[in-house]
Amino acid sequence: MHEISHALLKWYRKHQRSLPWRGEIDPYLVWVSEIMLQQTRVDTVIPYYLKWKKRFPTLQALAAAPEGDVLLLWEGLGYYSRARNLHLTAQLIHEKYGGVFPQDPNRLRSLPGIGEYTANAIASICFAVPLVAMDANIKRIFARLMDFEEPLTSQFAKTQLANFGRTLLGEINAGDLNQALMDLGSSICLPGDPNCELCPLSPYCVSHQNGTQTQRPVMKKKKEIPTYQVVAAAIINEHGEFLLAKRPKGGMLPGLWEFPGGKVEAREDDPTALLREISEELGTSILIGKKIGGYRHAYTHFRVVVRAYLCTLDGPAPQALEAQEIKWVTREQMQGFAMGKVDRMIARDLCGMGSILL
DNA sequence: TACTCGTGGAA
DNA sequence: TTTCCAAGAGT
Structure with a gap:
């Protein structure tokens, strides 16, 4: 495990992406970027993030804005409850926490629009809380490293993933680990056709050894849409x-x-x-x-x-x-x-x- | 657990 | 053209 995280961070130091929110530690801006990135590609988010940062540079600016302005800026990004929840949560933090972002993951988790992933992402990146932010990239990488043979929807699968993540994390900085895994997942360990030749983790990857990497994670088939x-x-x-x-x-x-x-x-x-x-x-x-x-x-x-x-x-x-x-x-x-x-x-x-x- | 909630880019 | 699916949350 120690070797895996070492190889990953070595790769990350050299190949990490340059992103507008990369290196950011202001929890407000990290939060905004994490919400925008939910189910949304990086290239799509970047112009919205830059516009947002200009129009609502602080939590106070967001809290004070009319909802129509917030939705208008969000237009085209989809999943509009994210925008309403950003607005709502900004007002909530402003009123109940005196405008100061909570650091406790459980407290973050209780805010509208912040689930387990986003709470862990904010806490790890901004406050160095040792938690894995289990997004689709990280689940996919873990499933391949373990050659996990079942869909990831069951409670058992979630426990396995969490245990693997906890072990991998060890004493490493969780913010770095999370972002390194996400970069690896978006550039190397791709869903369809992973570039295992370029992957720093392939020596440790069981599905790569078994040749099953394109079949991991096992996906449930989805029903037809009318x-x-x-x-x-x-x-x-x-x-x-x-x-x-x-x-x-x-x-x-x-x-x-x-x-x-x-x-x-x-x-x-x-x-x-x-x-x-x-x-x-x-x-x-x-x-x-x-x-x-x-x-x-x-x-x-x-x-x-x-x-x-x-x-x-x-x-x-x-x-x-x-x-x-x-x-x-x-x-x-x-x-x-x-x-x-x-x-x-x-x-x-x-x-x-x-x-x-x- | 499984379904709802947008959009756009890539294959 | 169709299909997949991306830094998930809420119910």
Whole structure:
């Protein structure tokens, strides 16, 4: 074990990546980077991290910001509850901890959006607490080093991984170990086709010796994902403003703005579905005009094919029956409202349409 | 335990 | 085009 960590740190000293948050010890910034990096690639995170650091340089700046600003900066990163939890936790630390980041992993763990991984990452990197931050990279590396033959989802597997990590850690600095393993996992010990020839740990890797490295870790097969047909209405009023709805809490994309609409049910055509959705969501009716565009998008558990139509109101004033809030906004104002990918594409196409006539 | 929650890049 | 899946958390 001692030899493994020695070989790893020797490799890390030479090959570690240069990243905007690498070497950072301000727990606020380490926290922000760790949250952004959850399920998200480094190359995607970097521009967001730099923007964030500029706009919200301190925990106090974040705590004082309006939620709309936070979501707008986050737009495009996905998993938007991360942004709301950052905001929430900043306010919580500001109020309950006097703005000082807690160091105790258990206390960190109790904050919204901080789970076991992130708590251990912050504690190890900022405060040298001796804990392994068990992310997907580290699990994969450990599973290969051990040639672990089962999926990693069981409690038994988690115990095995934790024991292996504790032994490997020994007296090494945990922040260095964690970041070294993550760099190795992202550049050498890749999920699909690991570069074992370049790996400093291959002499100690059981799956490499057994030739099973591409089969580790054993993954459970995932179920198929459905595709839904969806319609959306860009309702324009006499001032050239469009109706946006703020999505409800609890579902997808909470707090983000969208064009009203929804799923086309079985045996419905687009107009029928759209009129039904507008009635349910806004308590009014519309006239459906020309098609703005068609959009394909893949979420984690389903795909959608969205068709958006230019519409006008044909009934009483719309009410926010399901949305948190509704608002008439000009095309120019729309970029100031945080949206998911599909609605942003619709908004973009709307802006490219020039003068609009039904 | 298993499912929900986004998006984009790579193969 | 499709599939995979990335520094996970919450329920």
